[in-house]
Amino acid sequence: MIKRKVVISGVNSGIGYATALIFAKDGYQIFGVDLADEANSSLKLKIKTLGSDLVYYKCDVANSQEVRQFYENLNTEIDVLVNNAGILGPRVKTEDYPIDAFDKILDINIKGVFYMTKFGITHLKKDANGAIINVASVAGLVGMTNHIAYSASKHAVVGMTKTLALEYAKKGIRVNAVCPGFTDTAMVETANLEKEYKEGLKYGTPMKRFGEAEEIAAGIFYLASTNASFITGHCLTIDGGITAQ
Numbered sequence: 001m002i003k004r005k006v007v008i009s010g011v012n013s014g015i016g017y018a019t020a021l022i023f024a025k026d027g028y029q030i031f032g033v034d035l036a037d038e039a040n041s042s043l044k045l046k047i048k049t050l051g052s053d054l055v056y057y058k059c060d061v062a063n064s065q066e067v068r069q070f071y072e073n074l075n076t077e078i079d080v081l082v083n084n085a086g087i088l089g090p091r092v093k094t095e096d097y098p099i100d101a102f103d104k105i106l107d108i109n110i111k112g113v114f115y116m117t118k119f120g121i122t123h124l125k126k127d128a129n130g131a132i133i134n135v136a137s138v139a140g141l142v143g144m145t146n147h148i149a150y151s152a153s154k155h156a157v158v159g160m161t162k163t164l165a166l167e168y169a170k171k172g173i174r175v176n177a178v179c180p181g182f183t184d185t186a187m188v189e190t191a192n193l194e195k196e197y198k199e200g201l202k203y204g205t206p207m208k209r210f211g212e213a214e215e216i217a218a219g220i221f222y223l224a225s226t227n228a229s230f231i232t233g234h235c236l237t238i239d240g241g242i243t244a245q
């Protein structure tokens with residue numbers, strides 16, 4: 001049987017890791033991209049146990065040359081692209097926000113999606129079954145105090161999602177985004193957030209908890225599936241009710 005193929009950026013951790021597993025469970029061949037020299041060994045093993053395969057490439061999505069090279073090396077058609085790699089950056093009010101941090105976040109979170117899509121879209125099969133899913137955030141729909149760059153970058157991801165959906169609708173490629181709320185991953189864990197602030201984030205979520213990476217991956221997988229065959233240009237919030245308030 002010919003396996004469907006998915007490219008996932010930021011595959012080594014959190015939402016990317018969980019996304020790789022849910023696609024592997026469905027028999028997909030996984031092509032993963034991240035910054036480390038090697039694939040996450042536990043992920044590689046789990047995917048193998050599921051009877052699938054992870055082919056890993058070290059690639060900085062913010063570097064156009066590395067992304068172009070990645071697709072040249074990939075040298076195969078794919079069915080799905082998941083633009084997941086992203087960073088949060090510091091929690092600082094705008095007047096004190098470091099300019100280099102602002103630039104870095106926009107480079108990874110915006111240009112990373114642009115480069116991975118610009119060079120990758122010609123690799124998507126033209127069989128009316130192709131899908132791109134961008135991992136945006138609730139911070140792409142509403143403001144996020146003290147996170148000016150992150151919020152700007154995720155609003156841009158939502159804008160790119162809608163534009164790509166329009167450009168490629170006739171070519172059989174659907175383009176959607178997920179907008180997660182606070183999710184229990186290394187991003188939140190390593191963000192140096194004070195305990196009280198983190199508790200406040202949970203308290204401010206109507207469901208009174210963080211999401212799990214698997215819950216975000218399930219939304220990504222749905223948007224890639226034929227069950228979502230008439231959905232394009234959509235931003236699916238998976239946020240425990242944050243944006244319903």
Ligand SMILES: NC(=O)c1ccc[n+]([C@@H]2O[C@H](COP(=O)([O-])OP(=O)(O)OC[C@H]3O[C@@H](n4cnc5c(N)ncnc54)[C@H](O)[C@@H]3O)[C@@H](O)[C@H]2O)c1
Nearest residue numbers: 010013014015034060061085086137180182183185186187
């Ligand atoms: N965790 C949350 O609360 C949350 C909420 C909303 C949206 N998101 C988004 O989900 C996505 C995944 O985040 P996560 O929570 O799983 O975080 P994570 O830190 O666990 O994983 C992010 C992965 O992306 C990789 N990465 C970072 N910069 C990269 C680059 N330049 N090139 C290639 N890979 C790179 C990291 O090495 C890491 O493996 C991000 O786009 C993030 O903005 C997360």
